[in-house]
Amino acid sequence: MIKKQFMMLIAIGLIAMSLSCGQEPSSISVSDTKAHKIDSLVGLYADYDGFNGSVLVAHEGTVVFKKGYGLANRSWEIPNTPETKFQIASLSKPFTATLIMQLVAESKLDLHEPISTYLPDFDNQYAEFITTHHLLTHSAGLSRDFNNTSQSNRPKDIIRDIAAMPMDFQPGDKFEYSNAGYDILGYLVETVTGLTYEEALQERIFDPAGMESSGYFRNRPIIKNMASGYYKGFGDYFNIELSNKSTAYASGGLYATVEDLFLFNQSLHDGTLLSEEQLKVMFDKQIPDSGYGGYYGYGWELLEKPIGNMGKLIETVGHSGAIDGFCSLYTYIPSSDTTIIFLNNTRRAFLNSMTTAIAGILYDEPYDFPKMPLAKFLTETIDQNGIEAGISFFKMNRDNTDYYLSEQELIVAGYRYLEEGQARIAANVFELSIDAFPDKDNPYDSYAEALMALGRNQEAIENYKKSLELNPNNRNAVEMLKKLEKL
Template sequence: MIISLSRRCLTLTLLCFSFLFSACHGQEVPDPGAADAPQLQQIRELVSTYADYGEFNGAVLVAHRGKVVFQEAYGQANMEWDIPNTTDTRFRIGSISKQFAAVVVLQLAAEGKLDLHVPINTYLPDYPANNGQQVTLHHLLTHTAGIPNNYPSTKPAMNRPDAYTAHMLVEEFAALPLEFTPGERFEYSNAGYNLIGYLLEIVSGSSYEELLQERIFTPLGMKNSGFERHRALSDRRASGYFQAWGEYYNANHVDMSTVFAAGALYSTVEDLFLWDRALYSGDLLPEAYRDLMFERHVPDPSYDAHYGYGWSVKEKPLGDSGEEVLTLSHDGVIDGFCALLTRIPSREAIVILLSNVRRAPLNTMTKGLMGILYDQPYSFPRRSVAYSTLEVINAEGIEAGIRYFHSVKDDEGHYLIEDELNIISYRLLNADRADLAARVLELGIEQYPEAFNLYDSYGEVLRKLGRIDGSIANYRKSLELNPENTNAVEMLKEMGVTPD
């Protein structure tokens, strides 16, 4: 069997596996002036559908005109212990962390302690002058400094987590040549934001973690937000996962001290709503500095947007209407987690989506939710024919599964792709259900008679079942359709057959 997916197809496969999650309802705070009952029901139905199709496992909060209109949680905070997510579950938020660094910088600038447009050597005299005399805080905040984002790690190995210092992180790239003249263009750089965190520590004399706590989290009452530490016990902390071949796995360990100011924070949907409200109120920044944070400082061609200070400034679609509205947003992705925070200033609205699975269609979900808020048309996700067929097979048997397959394969609310049929056959084969895997591949070949990979897989399954003549015939067919299929050549040789 050959499992070979493009990155695009793999992403679709991972997002669309239909495993049914139960919804864990958190506190709802509907406001009659902010969303009517039909809107509330529409939001619930849309998000629940994503959760039921296995595409969303996490927490969501939607606010409109400054009031929370919907907040619920779905799926599991810990899948091994069957512990549900709640609206106060703590999720890693990845690069959403950058906007918190930006606020601390602007607070110190408002206090006259930092200048955004002088060389960083002003504050870091030991930083290599060939770079430090060119780069400013403005460049770092806008990802225009030219500091490399990818470079060989030179950090010493540690025998315990949470031990890397900001200085160790900065030493890795400080002397490397800049990739372009500062200010020339946008090039996303986590290293640049780690340098911001280090500079803040040097200027303030406090740790970056202390600065966040003293200047943001404590004043705003964000009691469920902080700097992620591996060893520290943390109430209601979600475990992180990723999907592969329709199965969930524990995410790889990340030492968050290496992520630092670029993305080491955790939070909840409720705390991030407090953050949103504070950005309107002026509790954190004077108006002039708040406006500076959200200014379109530099084009970001990769996202068809502009970048401010820790925020993406972009016109986003309102459902399927074709209309757009100005948003301030940022996503965050780190092993086992993804997040998206989207503010709509003209309505004082916000959509917050936090997931403890590495990939989820958060932008598509946000598009639909924005459509609902603006009474515009929107779309529901389509369900995977392959994965929902597998559910029926597991629950009711192969004949029921085949009947189900034929009943939904052409339905507009479902989608069918060859690779997913291959994947579920592989899952059945690995579960010692080769006979069922063969039936699934027969369905696949019926739908995709020119798909060499399905014939290759069918050859493997038939060989497992002892049906050698059939196996040889299918490997030959696969090779006929794709003469470059070296796997078919090797399998035929193993069975004593010389490929044609």
């Protein structure tokens, strides 16, 4: 893998040399060079299991790169493409906020009126104090999520459950991210327009923007070109539990393609969806977001993000999203009309790292290639050459700066062997995790489980006790020690 990374860097250098030596612009343009660098970068992340999805990059208003990586459906080996549809999770929030701002522009909603004005059936004692502004800025005092008692996807049932929630703080006191608040906004849209949330999206955003590959996700209908969502174990992928995710509603219930999200971006900025004045209000820094070190506007995260690896920062507008089997990241840089969109059909991916590097490419700043996951190549070595070769590989490379070492990835790698009935190999991997992370409780807990599988119960007891010493709240260790004491 190091050789492959080195060869990619050579290829990029050769293209740059050809340009400096008088290569005709019509043959290889600057945008072609940037596209090649982006492809090389994202391709490495995909090779290292750090990305499985689609990307679109536009610079100065023009698309310079778009491509899919990995598989949309692993059972049928269908590849991801720019036309693949993904659940976008909380990246749905800017769409909900856009609907709200359209209604404000039409004088059908007032940002600072209490929501009881529009939702008289919202049975909560704070309804007279919570405003649309509070909901848009995650400052209404509502918890992040709500208890869906009926497991219903009907908006009225969702709102009833949200209304029954206790408040976490007084409306307006601070920022506290809340999916529940954006679900209320979706219900506001329905109440004021007389349309369902889905219909309002179609009529007010998707149709005007020309977004023909986006919609409100429901699990049961067949959606053409829809990616399947996966959990990624270690080198292995597993289907997510199939259930109706439309309960995400207005806080995270949409699906889209990278191409459609770029159309949304263009339609926001050319006046199709909102006036320049309304857009400015949406992008204003409404409230500090201490969790991200930036601000939140109306449905948008307003952050200074790095360009490459030299510490330079630039103002961005965007949003991220994550739901079972999917994650997303949309970043817009107003000063250069740059858009970087990632959609991924596993729960986690290195979307922020790739965005930072791509910004470096676009601005001609130095950037980092991904480091190689040591746990991944450890398991590959074990599978190909045996556990002793794997241990030698690990010890030789644990301090190699070309690799990164993750406690969680080592633990997952060990459990892979444990689940396959290879407890001895699992125990060896967990020993390596203890050696690498001696002050963490999880490696000892996991090693103890492998020792139990090998019948080495006294050693298991010692390791469970060590895990408890490091983390007195490890309930699994407590339960397992009780079980072992009875043997």
